[in-house]
Amino acid sequence: MTRKKETKIVILGSYNSGKTTTLENLCNKKTKVEYNGTTIALDYGNIRIDGEKVHIFGSPGQERFEFMREILSRGLDGAILVIDSQKGVTSIDEGIINNLNQMNVPYVVFANKQDLNPETEFKGIGADVNVVPTIATECKGVKDGLDLLYTMIKN
Ligand SMILES: Nc1nc2c(ncn2[C@@H]2O[C@H](COP(=O)(O)OP(=O)(O)OP(=O)(O)O)[C@@H](O)[C@H]2O)c(=O)[nH]1
Ligand SMILES: [Mg+2]
Structure with missing residues (x-):
């Protein structure tokens, strides 16, 4: 019996940028491993899009967890x-x-904390990259951004 392919998405980014808050707003069921408010291993949640299961892993942002970002990104x-x-x-x-x-992996950039600084153009982000303005704490933009990424993955 072949198992239906399920989609794996990883949330990456620097320390304190809002990765865990983003995941918490996207998924109904979730698990997080934190110490003093910072992710030390991973966040995990899942959601169904168009009936298909999508696994979402949130990475730690601290520099010393590079190895964890690498493991989660496999x-x-x-x-x-x-x-x-x-x-x-x-x-x-x-x-x-x-x-x-x-790796030629499709990705979107969440320009988070728009309530603090409504900037959406960043040096170092190519003009061809989709940048979605988000306020993770208010659940603004995050679901649209995920839908956009899902469409990119499926096409
Ligand atoms: N004002 C504002 N604060 C936010 C937003 N998103 C997240 N935060 C806050 O930023 C802090 C860090 O959020 P986290 O979601 O823990 O960030 P993280 O990227 O998971 O952090 P690490 O796991 O330590 O890398 C928390 O205090 C959040 O409440 C936002 O859109 N606006
Ligand atoms: Mg975190």
């Missing part, structure tokens, strides 16, 4: 890069973008 179908719009693109984000481009 076999991914698509990625969400969450950027703190106040801080812009960090060196960690640049590394993530390079990896995603090399």
